[in-house]
Structures are given as C-alpha cells and as structure tokens.
Amino acid sequence: MTTAASIPDLDAFLRFAEDDDLGMVLRSHLAVEAVLNAALKSASPGGLNELDRLRFMQKVDVCIALGRVSIHLRRPFEVANKIRNRFAHSLAAELTNAQGEEFLDAFEPSVWDAGFVRRAYFAARRETSGSSKVGMAFAALYMFAAIDSGLTRDLLAPYLAARAERDRARRPSPTADDQTADLALD
Secondary structure, rough: OOOOOHHOOOHHHHHHOOOOOOHHHHHHHHHHHHHHHHHHHHHHHOOOOHHHHHHHHHHHHHHHOOOOOOOOHHHHHHHHHHHHHHHOOOOOOOOHHHHHHHHHHHHHHHHOHHHHHHHHHHHHHOOOOOHHOOOOHHHHHHHHHHHHHOOOOHHHHHHHHHHHHHHHOOOOOOHHHHHHHHHHOO
C-alpha cells in the first residue's frame, strides 16, 4: 500500500541519480509510480482496491482523468516508461544521449520557465551524457507530478523540518536582561 509517507522524499530521490544507469532508471521509475499511487489514493476516499492491477500508463491516464496530473505530463510519462521497459527487458540496455534528448523534449517548453528549473534544464542540455539528461528528466517528472498531485509538502517534509530546526537553533536564547525587560512591560 502506497501512502504519502511511503513516497521517497526529495533527498532519497536524488540519491537514485548516484546509482548506475539501471538502478537510476528503475528506482526513479518506482519513485514516480509511488507519486502516482499516492495521487490516486488521495483522490479516492475509499481507496482504489484495484490499484496494483493497473499498469503504469493506466495509472497516468486515471490521474489525468481525475485532474491529479496535468495532461501535459502524459508524454514525459510515456518516455519514462519506454526507457524503464528497455532496461527491464534487455541486459544490454544503456542510456544514450538521444534518449536523454527525447525525454527532455517530451516536456512542454513552458515547464522550464521557472528560475531554478530553467537553469537545471539548460545544464542538462549541455551535458553529453544520456544518463545525466535522463536523470534530470526523471527528477523533473517526479517533482512536476508531485506538485500537480498536491504532494509537494510530503516530499519536502524532511527539508522543512531541518530548516525549522536550524531556525530555532539560530535564535538567541533570552538573557536575564531580556526576561527582566519583559517583566517590566507587564
């Protein structure tokens, strides 16, 4: 059973890119599928009993039909699934520059307009490694699907908690003078 809690957080997802191509493709695909599963379950109050029987692209289409994922992400999901299937069914599969280009090109150009996303996109385009391009495209698909599904907070929870802890640690402790001044105001 996939819940928002079982979706890999952003840090875990980014560690997938450190794997070899096979590990990166399969783990990234599983992470993207976990986002789809969570989106489907959150859209259906009673849960979807048949979720495990749906194929990846069927999950994508149901998410689109329910308004949980943008129709504009369908093509990137198709390319991601095609790459995953190539690795799952061929011992000789490897990532090529052409696959990376195809995956990046599958996204609507407007998704790359936001500042850091735009910089990451152009950095990936400059790469000559298919692995780097495919990794960037999987990361983008993961984040865009999470944003569309309303799951961004779940994915970023560890970062938000660490940031809040850092902020608390940076606040100066109240001194005796501060406490005296506070009492004088009362």
